[in-house]
Amino acid sequence: MGLALLAVTIFSSQLLELLTSMIMLGGQPIEGGQIRSIEAQLWMGGAVSLLTVLASTLALALLNRGTSPWARWSATATTVVGFLFVLVAAAAFLLVPDAAPQQMMPPMPN
Numbered sequence: 001m002g003l004a005l006l007a008v009t010i011f012s013s014q015l016l017e018l019l020t021s022m023i024m025l026g027g028q029p030i031e032g033g034q035i036r037s038i039e040a041q042l043w044m045g046g047a048v049s050l051l052t053v054l055a056s057t058l059a060l061a062l063l064n065r066g067t068s069p070w071a072r073w074s075a076t077a078t079t080v081v082g083f084l085f086v087l088v089a090a091a092a093f094l095l096v097p098d099a100a101p102q103q104m105m106p107p108m109p110n
Contacts, residue, residue: 016088
């Protein structure tokens with residue numbers, strides 16, 4: 001289950017792309033609608049990453065002597081990579097810039 005969630009995290013989320021975009025923006029303000037969209041993507045990517053970490057940590061907790069070594073390795077690797085994606089989501093969320101001030105429309109001449 002953890003590997004399936006990790007695959008969803010890696011292949012369907014844009015966490016690394018969003019982190020790179022936030023770094024490249026350098027705090028320049030962007031439109032408010034874009035901020036809501038970016039934050040929603042980061043929340044969803046971070047949530048799936050966190051579920052990945054929880055599932056693989058549960059798998060590690062349920063290991064016993066009969067568990068094959070590859071299962072231990074994959075659960076450990078999934079936990080580490082999932083945790084890194086949680087950190088990426090958190091870092092990108094903290095780097096989301098403020099909304100640009102809305103420009104006032106000039107008054108219409110009478």
